[in-house]
Amino acid sequence: MISDNHNAYNNYNNYIDEYELTNGYAVVDRNFSIVTANEPMYLFLGMSKHYSIMDAIHQVDIDDFIDVANSLRPEIKKSMCIRMRRIDNSYRWVIVDIEKKVIPNTDSSEYLELHISDVLVIRELNKKLQQQIKAFKNETAENRNLLIMQPEPAIKEFCIKNIESDNNCQLSLIYLEVDNIEQFKATHTDDECHRITYVIEDTILKAIDNRGVLGRMNDFKYIIAIKNINKEVKLRAFLEHIRTQISWHCKFIDSSYNIEFSIGIGRYPDNGKDLDLIKKKIQKAINMARSKGGNRYIIYKEFLHGEIEDSDK
Numbered sequence: 001m002i003s004d005n006h007n008a009y010n011n012y013n014n015y016i017d018e019y020e021l022t023n024g025y026a027v028v029d030r031n032f033s034i035v036t037a038n039e040p041m042y043l044f045l046g047m048s049k050h051y052s053i054m055d056a057i058h059q060v061d062i063d064d065f066i067d068v069a070n071s072l073r074p075e076i077k078k079s080m081c082i083r084m085r086r087i088d089n090s091y092r093w094v095i096v097d098i099e100k101k102v103i104p105n106t107d108s109s110e111y112l113e114l115h116i117s118d119v120l121v122i123r124e125l126n127k128k129l130q131q132q133i134k135a136f137k138n139e140t141a142e143n144r145n146l147l148i149m150q151p152e153p154a155i156k157e158f159c160i161k162n163i164e165s166d167n168n169c170q171l172s173l174i175y176l177e178v179d180n181i182e183q184f185k186a187t188h189t190d191d192e193c194h195r196i197t198y199v200i201e202d203t204i205l206k207a208i209d210n211r212g213v214l215g216r217m218n219d220f221k222y223i224i225a226i227k228n229i230n231k232e233v234k235l236r237a238f239l240e241h242i243r244t245q246i247s248w249h250c251k252f253i254d255s256s257y258n259i260e261f262s263i264g265i266g267r268y269p270d271n272g273k274d275l276d277l278i279k280k281k282i283q284k285a286i287n288m289a290r291s292k293g294g295n296r297y298i299i300y301k302e303f304l305h306g307e308i309e310d311s312d313k
Helices: 006-019 039-045 059-071 125-138 151-165 181-187 190-208 232-250 275-291
Strands: 024-028 034-037 077-085 091-102 110-118 171-178 212-218 221-227 261-268 296-299
Touching (some): 034 039, 034 232, 039 232, 059 077, 059 091, 151 171, 171 190, 171 275, 190 221, 232 296, 261 275, 275 296
Parallel strands (some): 261 296
Antiparallel strands (some): 077 091, 091 110, 171 221, 212 221
16 A cells, blocks of 8 residues: 655654554564554554564564464464564563464464553553443444445534534545455455455444444445544554455455555545535545555645646536
């Protein structure tokens, strides 16, 4: 997945406080490359392509980590305390739970699941869990994750309701479509295509986590409205998480299928306060992603991508 906004990483020092690691999760292959991770993990490590977990482990602890990983049998877990490098190049003591697993019906399919938390913030977990439980109990049905089959009016209603209730509201609107689904359909059954649909929708709904809504526009095209991830570092972590997580779970359907996405993103109020105009900017962003060959996301920025001209409206 390619981004057209490489300069974002130059500003990561502004967000160091965002990177404390709690409940980090990653899937690591036999070469210790990160296959997929959740948002906290990407925020902690950064989002370089082909990142190896070994690049983040202190050199003093690498041999111990490898020994533990290699000693595991499938479905067996072990825990260890090691030092890991954060994106600002400082090291943090973390507790790592390691479990070896196997993809069914494939050869050479072993992988590791890692659950990682900063030792210094673990003490806050119980407090946060209690707050989450309380918030969940108080949450009304209208605020829970929804898959909307007729998304345009519902997405607009969600945005307007949040804007009216919060003067500082920030919303990200994301168009996502699968680039190479026709290739998959040509060689697979309807049931397997339905399983791909389920993976996409289930992954995104879990990632949204009561922060927004998901709408199905038509065949393998979606729109997401989500609150409070407008900072680029958070937005990129969200996108990388859903992209890699969907790709990973699709491997359990067909290990040879490398699912690809074109994604266009617009933000309120960063791209203006007119939702219809923001929607046009998102459409322009995804058109640009398609024109560049797909398999990329574009976060719309006026200084990079221009204002919407009359001919665009």
